[in-house]
Amino acid sequence: MDVAVFEFGTIAQATDSFSFMNKLGHGGFGPVYKGTLANGQEIAVKRLSKSSGQGPNEFKNEAKLIAKLQHRNLVRLLGCCIHGDERMLVYEYMPNRSLDKFIFDETRCRVLTWxxxxxxxxxxxxxxxxxxxDSRLRIIHRDLKTSNVLLDSEMNPKISDFGMARTFGGDQIEANTNRVVGTYGYMAPEYAIDGLFSAKSDVFSFGILLLEIISGRKNRGFYHSNQSGNLIEHAWRLWKKGKLLDLADEFLVETGDLSKLLRCMHISLLCIQLYPEDRPSMASVVLMLGSDNELPLPKELGFLFHKKPFEANSSSGNDGSSSRNEISSSLLEAR
Structure with missing residues (x-):
């Protein structure tokens, strides 16, 4: 698979035989442990659980894909370990864990200035x-969310968890699957309902992530007194009233750059528009974040509701996401 191979004994020694004290968390792949190699290098070890919804195919997929990727904002794979039934991926250790541990915590969120x-x-x-x-392979992540954004010692973000990612050919725009994977609350409507995924479905997930970062609230499980719906609907209502700034976390409003706050929220609405063709590309998003040029007005947004069970798969672990849901789409028209 073109990656370094670690001996099982090396990993067991590094993690103190997978000690509970070294356990960092548990995701769809299985438990994650902190370890220290003999040379003092700290590592994070993802150990495939026998009860995991992800299996050998996802393991090989992640190892193959991320081994070919080199970018400062992607987590770095150091190698893997295959020993009997054991399947493990060895990553660089991220001391500040994942983004969700900060933005959804009332105390820790204040560590993050604007x-x-x-x-x-x-x-x-x-x-x-x-x-x-820009990578050698064109990759659709399919499970971008706050818990899959890791933070290094200087709070630099690195996208992780490529088990559900798919590669596209040079001229391929979208693909279809009968097995919908990912995390509800971040899925684009066309993917959740029809199994269609593309770069624009990742853009939708980024828009949700952006809303959550600025508001400090989760899209799924969002609650507002006297109002139904999710964080997307709440943002849309505030947009129509000209009060979008009310969505932002109070700490950011008090200490941050209000014009950039509003601009980021505006960009998030453009990313979560219902129709993929209306959403900007990530190249356009990066340009919009780095400039003061006028932004287009968002059109109708994609809203996801969860009702009766249907066959779908979720890669999430214990972050509260369901693995079986029926998802339908509806619109709120702008006036």
Missing amino acids: SKHFRIICGVARGLLYLHQ
């Missing part, structure tokens, strides 16, 4: 642009 928020937003955008356009 300048750090904006640097994270731009870093994720550049990482996604690299996947879509």
